[in-house]
Amino acid sequence: MSKIEQLRISGQLPSPKGVALAIMEISRREDATIDEVARVVQGDPALSSRLLRLANASAGGVRPLVSVRETVMRLGMTTVRQLAMGFSLVDQYLQGQCAAFDYPAFWSHSLFMAVASQELGRMVRVASPDELFACGLLAQIGCLALATLHPTDYAAVLAGQSDGAVLLELERKHLGADHTEFTAAILADCGIPKALAEPVYYHEFPQTSGFSEGSRPDQLTHLFFQARRMADLGRTPETERHGNIVELMLLGGKVGLDATAMGEVFDRAVHQWQEWADLLKVPAAQLPSFGAMANAPVPRPEQESRTEHSRKRVLLVEDDPTTLMMTEGLLSHLLGCRVHIAENGEDGLALALEVMPQIVITDWHMPVMDGIELCRAMRATEWGQSIYVIMLTGEENESKIIEAFEAGVDDYVTKPVNVRALSARMRAALHYVKLLEAWENDRAQLKQFTAELAISNRRLEHTAMTDPLTELPNRRAGMELLKRFWGASQRTAQPVAALMIDVDLFKSINDRYGHAVGDRVLHQVAKAIQSAARKDDSVSRIGGEEFLLICHDADPRAALLAAERLRQMVKAMQINISGVEIRTSVSIGVANRENGMDNEDDLLRAADKALYAAKQAGRDRVCLSVNGKTLCAACAHGQRQA
Numbered sequence: 001m002s003k004i005e006q007l008r009i010s011g012q013l014p015s016p017k018g019v020a021l022a023i024m025e026i027s028r029r030e031d032a033t034i035d036e037v038a039r040v041v042q043g044d045p046a047l048s049s050r051l052l053r054l055a056n057a058s059a060g061g062v063r064p065l066v067s068v069r070e071t072v073m074r075l076g077m078t079t080v081r082q083l084a085m086g087f088s089l090v091d092q093y094l095q096g097q098c099a100a101f102d103y104p105a106f107w108s109h110s111l112f113m114a115v116a117s118q119e120l121g122r123m124v125r126v127a128s129p130d131e132l133f134a135c136g137l138l139a140q141i142g143c144l145a146l147a148t149l150h151p152t153d154y155a156a157v158l159a160g161q162s163d164g165a166v167l168l169e170l171e172r173k174h175l176g177a178d179h180t181e182f183t184a185a186i187l188a189d190c191g192i193p194k195a196l197a198e199p200v201y202y203h204e205f206p207q208t209s210g211f212s213e214g215s216r217p218d219q220l221t222h223l224f225f226q227a228r229r230m231a232d233l234g235r236t237p238e239t240e241r242h243g244n245i246v247e248l249m250l251l252g253g254k255v256g257l258d259a260t261a262m263g264e265v266f267d268r269a270v271h272q273w274q275e276w277a278d279l280l281k282v283p284a285a286q287l288p289s290f291g292a293m294a295n296a297p298v299p300r301p302e303q304e305s306r307t308e309h310s311r312k313r314v315l316l317v318e319d320d321p322t323t324l325m326m327t328e329g330l331l332s333h334l335l336g337c338r339v340h341i342a343e344n345g346e347d348g349l350a351l352a353l354e355v356m357p358q359i360v361i362t363d364w365h366m367p368v369m370d371g372i373e374l375c376r377a378m379r380a381t382e383w384g385q386s387i388y389v390i391m392l393t394g395e396e397n398e399s400k401i402i403e404a405f406e407a408g409v410d411d412y413v414t415k416p417v418n419v420r421a422l423s424a425r426m427r428a429a430l431h432y433v434k435l436l437e438a439w440e441n442d443r444a445q446l447k448q449f450t451a452e453l454a455i456s457n458r459r460l461e462h463t464a465m466t467d468p469l470t471e472l473p474n475r476r477a478g479m480e481l482l483k484r485f486w487g488a489s490q491r492t493a494q495p496v497a498a499l500m501i502d503v504d505l506f507k508s509i510n511d512r513y514g515h516a517v518g519d520r521v522l523h524q525v526a527k528a529i530q531s532a533a534r535k536d537d538s539v540s541r542i543g544g545e546e547f548l549l550i551c552h553d554a555d556p557r558a559a560l561l562a563a564e565r566l567r568q569m570v571k572a573m574q575i576n577i578s579g580v581e582i583r584t585s586v587s588i589g590v591a592n593r594e595n596g597m598d599n600e601d602d603l604l605r606a607a608d609k610a611l612y613a614a615k616q617a618g619r620d621r622v623c624l625s626v627n628g629k630t631l632c633a634a635c636a637h638g639q640r641q642a
Helices: 003-010 018-027 034-042 045-057 068-075 077-092 103-124 129-138 141-149 151-159 164-175 179-189 194-202 216-233 238-254 259-280 290-295 321-334 345-355 371-379 398-407 419-464 475-492 506-513 515-532 556-572 600-616
Strands: 313-317 338-342 359-363 388-393 411-414 496-503 538-541 546-552 575-577 580-582 586-592 622-626 629-632
Touching: 018 034, 018 077, 034 045, 034 068, 034 077, 045 068, 045 077, 045 129, 045 259, 068 077, 068 515, 077 103, 077 129, 077 259, 077 515, 103 129, 103 141, 103 216, 103 259, 129 179, 129 194, 129 216, 141 151, 141 179, 151 164, 164 179, 179 194, 194 216, 216 238, 216 259, 238 259, 238 290, 238 419, 259 290, 313 321, 313 345, 321 338, 321 359, 321 419, 338 345, 345 359, 345 371, 359 371, 359 419, 371 388, 371 398, 388 398, 388 419, 411 419, 475 496, 475 538, 475 546, 475 600, 496 515, 496 556, 496 600, 506 515, 506 580, 515 538, 515 546, 515 556, 515 575, 515 580, 546 556, 556 586, 556 622, 586 600, 600 622, 600 629
Parallel strands: 313 338, 313 359, 359 388, 388 411, 586 622
Antiparallel strands: 496 546, 496 586, 538 546, 575 580, 622 629
């Protein structure tokens, strides 16, 4: 048994108390009802107001809720349990024993991540925004667990001010497990499903998840990663925000949000963060709008650090020792450049190929290859087009100077070299190099934006044709597929069948267990339909609990057998959600393309009519439309018309 499992069993992990604990215990029972949960929630006015606020914020223009029971109904029992757990932990752990752990700042960041996850979820639609709020709130809860269990040791780990992979390694080395493992354990205790808990576990390093690109788990992992980076911006100093803003724009492109949409999501999240922070008594910084931060000038430090990376590369080609020593000293010590030296044009060209200088200072008259020949040779290459060239010369003849400029020289300094004159030329050269670097950086970002936009467009096209809950084609895609199948059937004279499928008494599942559980049931039924379909068949979700299965090259008998096989498969399913076993069934209407049908709409109407007959005949059965008449498979022996 792992250390974390032992801690879970012993109850030492951060856990809820009072009303939140009672809600968790009730919701684990198979016979738990929404009324029971609502009665317990009503016993905690603070929790009631928080849940009401969240439910009304998610309503999207629907009539505001005023009763706790309606709130629990809208959010669903599972989500209420998760939120009660999260809010209970916030109330309990606003302070603690770990000296290096900033408890209020931790909850402020977690709260920002919660509202950011919720707002992104409304745009991307890969999961319930309310569940995403709960996941975002608890995404870093493992850090709190380590601070609670090992206050002294964890303070020593945090003293190194490490983060990312280094922090995880230090946690494993000194404490036996890292915060992501503790987070996973606590999420399991909260009843957060694996489909959400796994993306939370991998969100700090999405590239390590192994999820298929574009899959629902992959989208969720990147959503949580982006929400965390939004929360990071909430505590980033003003002088360091520019890089975070650019990163958020790029991340927004990955989920189909342009800069404007990303800014709107961020600003809404900040507003929600500040309101929730006031409600939960945690700090929240006052931030400018996303647009204001994005358009703010990039802060310039008082003096650029002369690191090896920031020092400009200068090639000095000079055969006179005195000029060489004086010029090299000016470039290295006063201007902080990295200087490479050659004594003639031929050696200078070879060295330029190796070091790729940004600025070249060359004498005109030298043995082997002079400065003019060197300049022409460099300008003839692609990499040499952008080099800034300064010529050192004793020539004062105007025609000679013009010759130098025509060869590609940018500026010149007369010999003997005057330090002030060379310094002035170098300031102009360094300014040019900085502008060039900024342009190249902008061009690289533009290329990245373009690539991300192309990917986003493909994802948006996929999203526009996909039902986010079941990941099946949506009604729009289903109708296009039906039209395509109909056309193929007309051309080849092969049969085509449409199966309209309806989940029986689905409203009662929503009423009893909440919409979150209902969504899980729909997802499981969708998987069953997809697994029952043949390779060339097409499945789509065309309504709330209605699905369309299009069977290529299936005559009435084959379509009827396929429908009956599917009905039996769904009826035999045991759907277990948070310890509650739910059974359901489907009614299916079957129709084939027949003479007299003008288009695919006629086929769909016939299948819909057969579905209506199946529901009227008692549900959990298959009915077939043949030549305007409807036969129910359950009454096949009597061939009874419906």
